[in-house]
């Protein structure tokens with residue numbers, strides 16, 4: 491079959507569930523989709539208990555045999571090789587950041603030298619926003635029509651005395667704002683003035699025209715820092731469009747790709763993105779607290795990182811222990827200290843699995859899974875609103891279901907083995923991640939939500955106990 495997932499798309503496009511009398515029963519439709527799914531065999535390679543419907547891979551992906559095997563291998567190397575593992579393990583630990591960066595690069599459309607793993611998202615935002623703020627303060631900005639990069643003439647509002655601003659949005663993950671505010675403050679820039687925030691019109695999404703309007707309205711923006719996908723509603727942003735608008739306005743374009751890396755293919759290189767950060771514990775399934783990742787476009791290699799450390803030093807001379815810092819000529823320069831080997835090891839296996847499945851196929855399946863989910867919610871759950879954009883190009887890997895009792899609903903579902911999460915004020919996030927979720931699982935989740943809401947089981951649950959990201 492040309493497109494094994496077409497029936498899911500058709501169901502959402504208005505043909506109704508099943509698209510015809512033969513499988514008007516959603517169970518028949520789900521079974522048909524599962525039978526035709528070229529990725530169905532991958533689920534067996536992940537560890538999700540049989541009685542659990544795991545819909546929270548956008549917070550923490552599950553363990554896989556491959557990730558556990560690469561973790562076991564590194565633990566064994568530690569046991570056997572001790573300190574010599576840095577050079578004698580196969581492959582050596584010393585270059586783990588670069589090596590795993592190479593493995594991730596195709597998933598984000600980058601050259602291997604442009605991606606490295608290290609630190610965490612928040613630390614990488616500090617490191618990269620700090621670096622590009624320093625560039626702006628030195629008068630250097632992105633290359634654009636009629637303006638050469640690094641020519642020392644970048645000035646907000648044409649005034650070299652004025653400070654650069656960073657453009658973000660009101661629906662960002664809070665840690666991003668905390669880090670950017672801190673970086674502004676550390677340069678004597680008032681974040682209340684210079685963290686410019688694009689507001690949301692509907693509380694769920696950001697209209698790209700509002701980003702462009704903010705750039706038109708303020709000549710001082712030096713960095714546009716946006717998510718590739720919003721953590722709450724799952725809206726997927728148009729990275730190319732935002733990058734073009736940023737560059738047109740003389741601003742660098744940086745992205746937080748936490749909610750798309752490993753689920754949505756990116757083309758950071760072709761789009762001209764300046765820098766990006768993401769984690770590996772969500773769709774990349776490398777385990778709780780696993781190592782962060784970052785992209786820096788090749789044209790910026792050689793800049794001095796704002797948070798310099800010896801692990802970002804030129805590799806060939808790192809152990810000469812010079813007091814003078816020579817930056818690695820790659821994204822590797824933004825590593826800081828010794829990489830946490832045990833938090834990096836599972837990534838090797840987990841990325842290999844995703845690469846075997848193919849990021850484009852994973853994305854196609856993910857869209858089909860969320861198509862089916864949205865179609866079922868539309869048909870069966872009249873009190874639940876879908877807060878995620880319906881167009882494929884604006885939809886990430888999860889679906890935000892809005893309900894006034896979202897917190898209780900989320901707790902009741904989790905107790906019934908349907909692992910979802912709640913985001914205030916009214917969102918239950920449901921993430922049918924492509925590598926290990928079947929179409930039958932999606933149907934079972936909707937059945938469970940319907941059962942809970944119709945029976946009122948959720949009303950027995952308390953609210954307001956907080957939670958984990």
Ligand SMILES: Cc1ncc(COP(=O)(O)O)c(C=O)c1O
Nearest residue numbers: 610611612663665721748769959
């Ligand atoms: C979009 C986004 N940005 C940043 C973070 C913070 O990441 P970290 O704790 O790895 O620094 C998260 C965590 O879930 C996130 O979802």
